[in-house]
Amino acid sequence: MVLLRGVAALMVCIFHFTNGNENLLAEDNTIRVLGYYGKWGVDVFFIISGFVLPLSMYNSRYTIRNFVGFFKKRITRIEPPYIVSVLLVVVLSAVSAAMPGYRGQPFIIDWWNVAGHIAYLNIFNGAHWLCDVYWTLAVEFQYYLLIAACFFFIASKKMQWRILFFAAFTACYFFRLLDTRFIFFYTAYFSLGILLFQYSSGIIQLTEYLLLSAICLLMIWWTDGKFLTLLSAGTVLAILFIKQIPAAFKYLGLISYSLYLTHVPVGGRVINFVESSVQNIFVRYTSVLLALAVSIGFAAVFYRLIEKRCKAWASAIRY
Numbered sequence: 001m002v003l004l005r006g007v008a009a010l011m012v013c014i015f016h017f018t019n020g021n022e023n024l025l026a027e028d029n030t031i032r033v034l035g036y037y038g039k040w041g042v043d044v045f046f047i048i049s050g051f052v053l054p055l056s057m058y059n060s061r062y063t064i065r066n067f068v069g070f071f072k073k074r075i076t077r078i079e080p081p082y083i084v085s086v087l088l089v090v091v092l093s094a095v096s097a098a099m100p101g102y103r104g105q106p107f108i109i110d111w112w113n114v115a116g117h118i119a120y121l122n123i124f125n126g127a128h129w130l131c132d133v134y135w136t137l138a139v140e141f142q143y144y145l146l147i148a149a150c151f152f153f154i155a156s157k158k159m160q161w162r163i164l165f166f167a168a169f170t171a172c173y174f175f176r177l178l179d180t181r182f183i184f185f186y187t188a189y190f191s192l193g194i195l196l197f198q199y200s201s202g203i204i205q206l207t208e209y210l211l212l213s214a215i216c217l218l219m220i221w222w223t224d225g226k227f228l229t230l231l232s233a234g235t236v237l238a239i240l241f242i243k244q245i246p247a248a249f250k251y252l253g254l255i256s257y258s259l260y261l262t263h264v265p266v267g268g269r270v271i272n273f274v275e276s277s278v279q280n281i282f283v284r285y286t287s288v289l290l291a292l293a294v295s296i297g298f299a300a301v302f303y304r305l306i307e308k309r310c311k312a313w314a315s316a317i318r319y
Contacts, residue, residue, distance in 0.1 A: 002253030011041030050193020077314035267291035
């Protein structure tokens with residue numbers, strides 16, 4: 001799991017560094033074209049969440065009576081780093097706008113928009129996110145609500161309850177209810193993780209697991225194409241079979257949330273500086289690696305100062 005978190009975070013970073021500034025590389029540039037595939041690291045995160053969260057709840061003997069305690073833990077763990085990253089984006093945007101040679105729009109703080117980031121309220125009005133990755137956190141938060149409310153059905157030993165949840169959740173995906181702002185657009189990805197949790201915990205047998213997982217993969221193939229189907233299947237296989245993880249990827253997985261939150265405002269400024277001041281294509285290629293290195297270094301500090309403390313506070317909260 002740690003390996004996949006690190007890989008998924010790297011994929012998203014590379015996507016933003018190669019495609020976030022459309023003037024850095026030509027549209028048909030090979031590096032930019034390959035980097036585009038990194039955006040699907042988000043779907044890898046959704047599969048991981050589908051697996052990890054119910055597994056943790058199952059091991060903690062979660063019941064609906066623990067709903068409030070569960071959310072105390074999740075909010076303590078996730079929200080403070082997110083809010084700090086929002087403030088970081090605002091500060092860095094103001095500093096960038098004040099720098100000589102700035103070419104963007106005048107920087108004006110829309111405090112209503114900033115406030116809409118709290119509890120992810122911007123998903124309801126389609127307002128602009130200050131950072132491109134925040135919409136995925138809104139989807140994850142919806143998943144927390146869903147899993148906390150429906151855990152009885154997911155963890156039930158009775159097939160009829162599990163199938164009822166799977167059928168209802170799948171139907172929402174099949175009809176593509178709402179739009180990409182909402183969890184039902186990603187049902188198949190979260191379901192792959194949930195099914196893996198059920199199988200690894202002995203709740204379902206191999207036949208049920210393979211059949212329902214095949215349905216999820218067919219749904220992904222039908223709506224999102226071959227690449228995402230293969231990526232999703234590979235993610236599941238990696239969770240099942242990869243046990244030995246290099247130390248570098250362990251650490252990258254450890255700080256993946258911090259990296260995910262901060263790579264755009266930090267590494268993106270490296271990209272923007274190079275794009276505006278350097279025409280040499282080799283330097284522009286190198287700027288992608290430099291932005292990645294700077295982002296990882298900043299994420300390591302961000303993790304140590306902020307996220308690590310939030311993890312400790314969340315661990316102290318018991319159901």
